[in-house]
Amino acid sequence: MITVLFFAQVRERLGCAQIEVPFNDEVTTAESLRQHLAQRDEKWQQVLIADKLLVAVDQTMCDWQTPLTDNSEVAFFPPVTGG
Amino acid sequence: MENTHILVQQADFNVADEYTQLNQDDSDGAIVTFVGKVRNRNEGNDVSQLTLEHYPGMTEKVLQELAQEARERWPLNHIRIIHRVGTMNLGEQIVFIGVTSQHRQAAFDGCEFLIDFLKTKAPFWKLETTDKGDKWVDARETDQHATSLWQ
Numbered sequence: 001m002i003t004v005l006f007f008a009q010v011r012e013r014l015g016c017a018q019i020e021v022p023f024n025d026e027v028t029t030a031e032s033l034r035q036h037l038a039q040r041d042e043k044w045q046q047v048l049i050a051d052k053l054l055v056a057v058d059q060t061m062c063d064w065q066t067p068l069t070d071n072s073e074v075a076f077f078p079p080v081t082g083g
Numbered sequence: 084m085e086n087t088h089i090l091v092q093q094a095d096f097n098v099a100d101e102y103t104q105l106n107q108d109d110s111d112g113a114i115v116t117f118v119g120k121v122r123n124r125n126e127g128n129d130v131s132q133l134t135l136e137h138y139p140g141m142t143e144k145v146l147q148e149l150a151q152e153a154r155e156r157w158p159l160n161h162i163r164i165i166h167r168v169g170t171m172n173l174g175e176q177i178v179f180i181g182v183t184s185q186h187r188q189a190a191f192d193g194c195e196f197l198i199d200f201l202k203t204k205a206p207f208w209k210l211e212t213t214d215k216g217d218k219w220v221d222a223r224e225t226d227q228h229a230t231s232l233w234q
Contacts (some may be wrong), residue, residue, distance in 0.1 A: 008136055008208035009219045052222075059141035060122060061204070075206075079222030082118050082135065082166060082207025083178055083198055 002027060002068060004037070007077035013047045023070040030055045030065035033074055045061055087135035087150045091142050093169040094206045096179050104181075111183040115192035117198050121171050125220065135168045135177065137141040140207035143167070145205045153182070153196050155188035164197065166207065196233055202212050203230040 002021045011017050027033040038045045046052070047053075057066045065075040068074065088104070092095075098118060105114050119134045129226050150162045165179040184190040201207075209220040 005138070007138055007206065008210075012219075045198060056138070056141060056175070056206070059144050075141070078208065078219070079137070080203065080206050081209045081220045081222055081227075082137070082205050083202035 001071065002033065002073075003073045004033070005073065005075040009078050010047055010053070010076050013046065019062070023068065028068060030057055030062065030066045030068065030074060033041065033068060034064070036040060047078065053077075054079060062081070085148065086160055087154075088164070089143055089146045089150065090165045091139075091146075091168060092136060092165065093167060095167065095176060098163045098176075098179065100162055100163070100205075101179055105163060105183050107210055108160055108183070110185060111160050113184050113187040114181065114183045115187070115190040115194040116179065116181040118176055119198070121173050121177060123173055123174050125211060125213075128211070128215055128218065130173065130211045130213050131171055131210050132172055132176075132212035133177070134170045134210040134212070135169050136208045136210065137166075141206050146201065149197055149200045149204065152200070153193045156196065157184065158192045159184050159189060159193045162193070162197070164201070165202070166205070168207070198227045199233060202226045227232070 003023055004019050006016055025079050028035050034048050036049045054072055054077055058073050088166040123130055146164050159182050163181040167177055180194050182193040183188050203226050211218050211220055
């Protein structure tokens, strides 16, 4: 299983903080997981296919081609604004 | 590293106590601290409260990595980073960064590097309560620029 987390505006707009997605051939990279989730409906499409969306795999910010494995933790979030 | 202290917490912090923790070694000739606060206006709106969300686990990991990176660039001794989460009122403290070194330039640079990188790398998000309703704070180009200057 891949654990998928959402934060800030992304969490709020999806109305979802965490889901589990079975690991399979369709979700082998951060990008393919995003495309897979975006197929859910128009809202998920709008929120996940956004220019500024960032992704972290196993708690490290990374690019969209980063490979996933079973038990990966993937987080989608907007640009960070701490400090 | 034992001289690196990183805390992500709801509670406020006391700068005098943090200073005492930093002020421990006679080899240090410089202590530089930074405090970030909730200010009353942002992008033309009156702000009354700020709520900080974060990614538990990743936040602490990223701050540890940034502290390590600062140590690779400058001869730093103590590093203390405290970042609050949850809801804060106007004027409250949000973040503390304190570093010590033999000489002032390393301490100034290390402190500035840490706050610049924290702002663009650590997974925190600010939600403002304003006179026009709640609003997620947009990331600033100037913060990205400040980070890029160190690279």
